[in-house]
Amino acid sequence: MAKYSIFNIIKNAFNEDKNWARAWRDPEPKKSYDVIIIGAGGHGLASAFYLAKNHGIRNIAVLEKGYLGGGNTGRNTTIVRSNYMLDENAHFYEKSLQLWEQLSSELNYNVMFSQRGVLNLAHTDSQIDAITRRGNTMRLNGIDAELLDEKQIRKLMPYLDFSNDVRFPIKGGLLQRRGGTARHDAVAWGLARAADSLGVDIIQNCEVIGFEETGNKITIVKTSRGNFNCGKVGFAVAGNTGHLASLINLKLPIESHVLQAFVSEPLKPMIDHVVTFGAGHFYISQSDKGGLVFGGDIDMYNSYAQKGNLPLIEEVVTAGLAMIPSLSRLRITRHWGGVMDMSMDGSPIIGKSPIDNLYLNCGWCYGGFKATPGSGWVFAHTIANDEPHSLNKGLNLERFKKGRMVDERGAGPFPNRH
Amino acid sequence: MLIINCPLCGPRDHAEFTYVGDATKNRPENSDNSNDNAWYDFVYLRDNPKGLHQELWQHSFGCRCFVKVLRNTLTHEIIATGMPKDNLILKEKGLELSV
Numbered sequence: 001m002a003k004y005s006i007f008n009i010i011k012n013a014f015n016e017d018k019n020w021a022r023a024w025r026d027p028e029p030k031k032s033y034d035v036i037i038i039g040a041g042g043h044g045l046a047s048a049f050y051l052a053k054n055h056g057i058r059n060i061a062v063l064e065k066g067y068l069g070g071g072n073t074g075r076n077t078t079i080v081r082s083n084y085m086l087d088e089n090a091h092f093y094e095k096s097l098q099l100w101e102q103l104s105s106e107l108n109y110n111v112m113f114s115q116r117g118v119l120n121l122a123h124t125d126s127q128i129d130a131i132t133r134r135g136n137t138m139r140l141n142g143i144d145a146e147l148l149d150e151k152q153i154r155k156l157m158p159y160l161d162f163s164n165d166v167r168f169p170i171k172g173g174l175l176q177r178r179g180g181t182a183r184h185d186a187v188a189w190g191l192a193r194a195a196d197s198l199g200v201d202i203i204q205n206c207e208v209i210g211f212e213e214t215g216n217k218i219t220i221v222k223t224s225r226g227n228f229n230c231g232k233v234g235f236a237v238a239g240n241t242g243h244l245a246s247l248i249n250l251k252l253p254i255e256s257h258v259l260q261a262f263v264s265e266p267l268k269p270m271i272d273h274v275v276t277f278g279a280g281h282f283y284i285s286q287s288d289k290g291g292l293v294f295g296g297d298i299d300m301y302n303s304y305a306q307k308g309n310l311p312l313i314e315e316v317v318t319a320g321l322a323m324i325p326s327l328s329r330l331r332i333t334r335h336w337g338g339v340m341d342m343s344m345d346g347s348p349i350i351g352k353s354p355i356d357n358l359y360l361n362c363g364w365c366y367g368g369f370k371a372t373p374g375s376g377w378v379f380a381h382t383i384a385n386d387e388p389h390s391l392n393k394g395l396n397l398e399r400f401k402k403g404r405m406v407d408e409r410g411a412g413p414f415p416n417r418h
Numbered sequence: 419m420l421i422i423n424c425p426l427c428g429p430r431d432h433a434e435f436t437y438v439g440d441a442t443k444n445r446p447e448n449s450d451n452s453n454d455n456a457w458y459d460f461v462y463l464r465d466n467p468k469g470l471h472q473e474l475w476q477h478s479f480g481c482r483c484f485v486k487v488l489r490n491t492l493t494h495e496i497i498a499t500g501m502p503k504d505n506l507i508l509k510e511k512g513l514e515l516s517v
Binding site for chain 2 (some may be wrong): 246252309
């Protein structure tokens with residue numbers, strides 16, 4: 001693999017950029033792999049990359065039913081943050097954020113990670129109390145957090161509605177300066193290129209259609225491109241986890257729901273940060289192309305369709321207008337839906353499964369994108385050592401049986417409320 | 419917009435309804451420890467099918483009744499609706515519980 005560098009850019013410019021090698025191979029699948037990761041999105045590719053890099057396992061296949069990065073990796077709102085409160089989440093997401101900070105240089109691929117800051121607005125005294133508590137907890141955990149008052153926010157984000165007669169006046173906000181956004185496709189491409197250069201086979205258009213088990217082990221993964229013998233199997237298929245698990249009669253504490261996201265027509269630079277509304281569910285940032293990227297709640301009913309419904313669009317836009325009235329005449333140019341693996345406590349499940357050589361990486365709810373490198377890091381550790389890393393120990397499947405929920409919102413076992 | 423045919427009110431927009439969830443889960447009889455697995459299954463585990471799904475919606479802005487809906491989670495097509503005790507799969511004979 002040719003290293004990307006300024007010298008290479010100059011050198012190739014002389015040949016009108018005709019001589020760049022392809023970024024990753026399109027290999028013919030082998031008969032047998034030590035580890036098969038199902039799902040070539042960010043999480044699957046990151047898992048394969050860290051398995052190869054940190055654990056020296058090279059005989060790996062990443063199977064993808066469509067094209068790589070074509071699922072939720074290409075469908076999110078690209079937000080990266082680690083402003084969590086509970087220990088199980090906080091340290092894991094902070095590790096992930098630290099990996100983001102070096103990801104571009106680690107992959108030799110610009111993932112355009114931009115630490116522009118993530119601000120959560122608070123509109124009532126009780127919300128101020130809540131974000132103060134959250135901020136203090138984060139700081140005690142060694143994660144950066146800053147409490148801003150209305151004046152400070154006004155200076156940073158003059159476009160927010162600060163008028164006195166609004167239903168949800170802005171009282172303050174919690175800012176994580178190290179949070180921000182990354183270019184989602186570049187994350188998939190960079191990880192694919194780096195994993196491929198370490199010998200990982202990325203096999204696209206290869207849908208898993210079944211498994212063969214011997215004892216309590218998966219021995220063969222059946223796909224649309226033939227059957228593969230496998231040593232270990234990892235699921236990293238986000239919203240399709242329920243479907244894949246049903247192929248081996250595994251029931252999980254997960255429901256699939258559809259989440260919509262939106263991009264507006266491009267504007268000159270207006271929103272310099274990621275901002276979230278505190279009185280409704282709404283988050284917004286501006287892409288480098290100028291489009292405002294925003295989203296809100298899931299559609300609330302079980303769905304495997306990568307499309308949503310109109311009432312939710314109205315709700316999202318209403319929340320957006322309450323926060324930034326100047327959006328009112330903006331046109332939405334694109335909108336889409338992605339299938340979320342909503343877990344019963346709102347936190348991910350990443351670890352071992354009831355089947356000996358099957359490992360689960362699922363239940364990411366809305367929050368999978370920011371977890372990409374961290375998820376790969378701990379999932380690779382879990383697969384290689386057959387036991388969880390200290391960072392994902394608490395995010396196991398057994399916690400539901402034992403009643404040790406990691407419920408950040410305290411919403412209870414209702415997947416659509418997390 | 420999904421149009422849900424409420425057995426009491428007739429066809430209405432789904433915005434009038436609140437989604438309750440999987441209608442196939444049955445509350446275990448006893449709440450003592452002997453039934454832990456049944457409770458685990460009831461509270462947490464879901465079939466989460468890609469295809470036909472029996473689910474409950476509450477007609478919050480209508481009659482407030484719970485309505486059972488047989489819906490395809492892949493296409494959002496609503497195949498049948500009824501009262502919570504109705505078995506919609508049996509009613510719609512010939513439909514398999516898979517994609």
